[in-house]
Amino acid sequence: MQFRTLVLVSALLPFLSTGYASIVEHVDDLPTQEFDFVVIGGGTAGNVIANRLTENPAVNVLVLEAGGFDENDLNTKVPGFFGRDMGSPLDWNFTANLGLATDNRMGTVARGFVLGGSSAISGMVYTRGSSDDWDRYADLTGDSGWSWDSIQQYIKKNENFTQPSDFHNISGQFDPTVHGFDGISSVTLASYVHKFDNLVIQSSLLRDAEIPFKLDPNDGNNIGLSWGQATILNGERSSSATSYLALQFRKRSNLHILLHAHVTRILRTEDDHETTFSGVEFTQDAGATFQVINATKEIIVSGGAIGSPNILLNSGIGDAETLTNLGILSTLDLPSVGQNYTDQGIVDYIWIVNSTDPNDFLSQDESVREGQLEQWEQNKTGPLADGALVTGCFFRLPDNASIFETVEDPSAGPNSAHIEMVFTSSNVGFPPEAVGNVTNFILVSPNILTPTSLINLNLLSSEFDVFALREGVKAVQRLLATTPFQGFILQSTTNATTDEEIDQFVRETIIAGLHPVGSAAMSQKGADWGVVDPDLKLKGARGVRVVDASVLARRLFGIFLESEN
Ligand SMILES: *[C@@H]1O[C@H](CO)[C@@H](O)[C@H](O)[C@H]1NC(C)=O
Ligand SMILES: *[C@@H]1O[C@H](CO)[C@@H](O)[C@H](O)[C@H]1NC(C)=O
Ligand SMILES: *[C@@H]1O[C@H](CO)[C@@H](O)[C@H](O)[C@H]1NC(C)=O
Ligand SMILES: *[C@@H]1O[C@H](CO)[C@@H](O)[C@H](O)[C@H]1NC(C)=O
Ligand SMILES: *[C@@H]1O[C@H](CO)[C@@H](O)[C@H](O)[C@H]1NC(C)=O
Ligand SMILES: *[C@@H]1O[C@H](CO)[C@@H](O)[C@H](O)[C@H]1NC(C)=O
Ligand SMILES: *[C@@H]1O[C@H](CO)[C@@H](O)[C@H](O)[C@H]1NC(C)=O
Ligand SMILES: *[C@@H]1O[C@H](CO)[C@@H](O)[C@H](O)[C@H]1NC(C)=O
Numbered sequence: 001m002q003f004r005t006l007v008l009v010s011a012l013l014p015f016l017s018t019g020y021a022s023i024v025e026h027v028d029d030l031p032t033q034e035f036d037f038v039v040i041g042g043g044t045a046g047n048v049i050a051n052r053l054t055e056n057p058a059v060n061v062l063v064l065e066a067g068g069f070d071e072n073d074l075n076t077k078v079p080g081f082f083g084r085d086m087g088s089p090l091d092w093n094f095t096a097n098l099g100l101a102t103d104n105r106m107g108t109v110a111r112g113f114v115l116g117g118s119s120a121i122s123g124m125v126y127t128r129g130s131s132d133d134w135d136r137y138a139d140l141t142g143d144s145g146w147s148w149d150s151i152q153q154y155i156k157k158n159e160n161f162t163q164p165s166d167f168h169n170i171s172g173q174f175d176p177t178v179h180g181f182d183g184i185s186s187v188t189l190a191s192y193v194h195k196f197d198n199l200v201i202q203s204s205l206l207r208d209a210e211i212p213f214k215l216d217p218n219d220g221n222n223i224g225l226s227w228g229q230a231t232i233l234n235g236e237r238s239s240s241a242t243s244y245l246a247l248q249f250r251k252r253s254n255l256h257i258l259l260h261a262h263v264t265r266i267l268r269t270e271d272d273h274e275t276t277f278s279g280v281e282f283t284q285d286a287g288a289t290f291q292v293i294n295a296t297k298e299i300i301v302s303g304g305a306i307g308s309p310n311i312l313l314n315s316g317i318g319d320a321e322t323l324t325n326l327g328i329l330s331t332l333d334l335p336s337v338g339q340n341y342t343d344q345g346i347v348d349y350i351w352i353v354n355s356t357d358p359n360d361f362l363s364q365d366e367s368v369r370e371g372q373l374e375q376w377e378q379n380k381t382g383p384l385a386d387g388a389l390v391t392g393c394f395f396r397l398p399d400n401a402s403i404f405e406t407v408e409d410p411s412a413g414p415n416s417a418h419i420e421m422v423f424t425s426s427n428v429g430f431p432p433e434a435v436g437n438v439t440n441f442i443l444v445s446p447n448i449l450t451p452t453s454l455i456n457l458n459l460l461s462s463e464f465d466v467f468a469l470r471e472g473v474k475a476v477q478r479l480l481a482t483t484p485f486q487g488f489i490l491q492s493t494t495n496a497t498t499d500e501e502i503d504q505f506v507r508e509t510i511i512a513g514l515h516p517v518g519s520a521a522m523s524q525k526g527a528d529w530g531v532v533d534p535d536l537k538l539k540g541a542r543g544v545r546v547v548d549a550s551v552l553a554r555r556l557f558g559i560f561l562e563s564e565n
């Protein structure tokens, strides 16, 4: 780990004052062993909770983060370096079987192992979901607080829509009426636009465009092709560590952050008859010794869609029979823990292009990269100032698609897409091997948004997913055949054209989309399934909430599932 011994390095020294050094590396450096709230995981969600709770000076909060923190690490700071973070020391490096349909290929599931969690290593794409999605959460939980209309005030409270770092005129590239301008998390548009991205926008403005231009992808109806929005501030990545734990918040004397603290379990309060959990067990030396810290009010589990169910299961919270068979003492029988994990499958579809722009060669040419970094360091502009997407698009299968004769539409409603098409220039810092060593290329990757495959990463285990991704590949082929791309697109890297060939191509190339949800799902109070109530409190227990993407159950009741496992 590159983390320097002293908590906040020299750049921050001018700000040091009593009670400021809220980030420590050793448990002995904490002022106490008991806090009102203990947040497990300083990630995308955990840092928001820690920030909001410590607005009240009477409440003290400890955040336990397994990874480290180096504010000056360019790999987290430079948006265009996101491609380097996967498989690096900033990544938990989970691996998973992608499923029978992929011939049991193993795939990696990157998750952030650093303060800021996956928001510190992601592609920074800002997507709110559709109004239908939120209304379905409200329906599923019986709590109207989750509806699109109810959630708007929080979406705006979170967001500070800012100018991109090149200060170009952004009028006509987003809808200001649907954004917030006073929040903590910065959202912006791309600063550097590749030729390819201009062609993508042009294609959406054709009179007969299959996927027409949409002013703003985040207004509740995401169908269309738009300029992408990203969590970037002044050309630097904005993660929960740089936003919700920005300097002014780290100064709060009631906020404490312990790094390199790997949480293993939460513990039941002794002599308690109400299934209260108050202890948090963790290790700082790979299990040689364990520490316990108590939460007098609540434990907030924010370990992410893999980490959170993992901690709950280790704590004996899960299917009692399964845990007992594994030799884990059951503390609370909740069979849904760790079930219903759902991820999007993405097919990276590479095309060779005719370009002489050296900025299309970044991943192959070190000197180009150096020039780009120089520009970024100078004034935070250039290709490295952008995240994964400059443009993006969402679309639905047509209502008369043959699949709907046998399968109920798994989308949340007519405002919700089945497929996201992701446009990536070659300038993403992927290692050359990852893209078959081609030099001039783009990626146009269909991504299923409404997967119906179940059981871990059992990608493509449902007929619907196979159909939708096949249609996604065909839509990519149709789009790149339109006039704006003539002379630019040279060659597809697959010759697949028939349904069978496309299906084969999808099976061979699909990978995890890295947007997992559902493994500690919320459901109605009193439901016979689910892990948390709509207020995110652990069912059947006191003193614990789960707050992260694992609570999002995106599936419908009664959906048709073809089980293959
Ligand atoms: C992930 O893999 C990289 C490369 O092998 C390694 O350096 C890093 O330590 C791994 N991450 C963790 C959390 O072990
Ligand atoms: C940033 O610097 C580059 C040269 O490296 C220059 O072309 C560009 O205009 C500058 N942008 C801004 C917004 O200052
Ligand atoms: C930005 O563009 C819009 C529409 O193209 C135009 O009306 C407006 O005057 C421009 N603003 C500036 C500051 O140039
Ligand atoms: C939003 O971001 C802008 C640009 O950095 C900054 O000037 C402004 O203070 C921010 N607003 C809030 C409420 O933080
Ligand atoms: C934490 O709580 C347990 C009882 O649940 C108690 O035994 C232990 O002493 C407490 N630790 C501290 C540091 O207060
Ligand atoms: C999975 O989610 C569905 C709701 O979409 C629910 O009916 C089912 O009980 C869940 N399964 C488990 C094991 O929790
Ligand atoms: C669906 O409807 C469109 C026109 O509304 C038609 O062109 C297309 O052939 C139909 N597709 C199927 C599979 O029936
Ligand atoms: C890419 O290049 C590396 C190193 O030269 C080589 O080992 C690998 O087989 C190549 N991969 C492809 C798909 O050509």
Ligand SMILES: *[C@@H]1O[C@H](CO)[C@@H](O)[C@H](O)[C@H]1NC(C)=O
Pocket: 354, 355, 486, 487, 488, 490
């Ligand atoms: C590549 O682009 C150049 C310049 O835009 C053009 O003259 C040339 O015909 C293109 N090549 C192909 C094979 O389309």
Ligand SMILES: *[C@@H]1O[C@H](CO)[C@@H](O)[C@H](O)[C@H]1NC(C)=O
Pocket: 492, 493, 494, 495
């Ligand atoms: C596609 O087919 C052509 C002609 O048969 C062949 O030269 C080319 O290598 C094939 N490309 C791929 C990616 O299979």
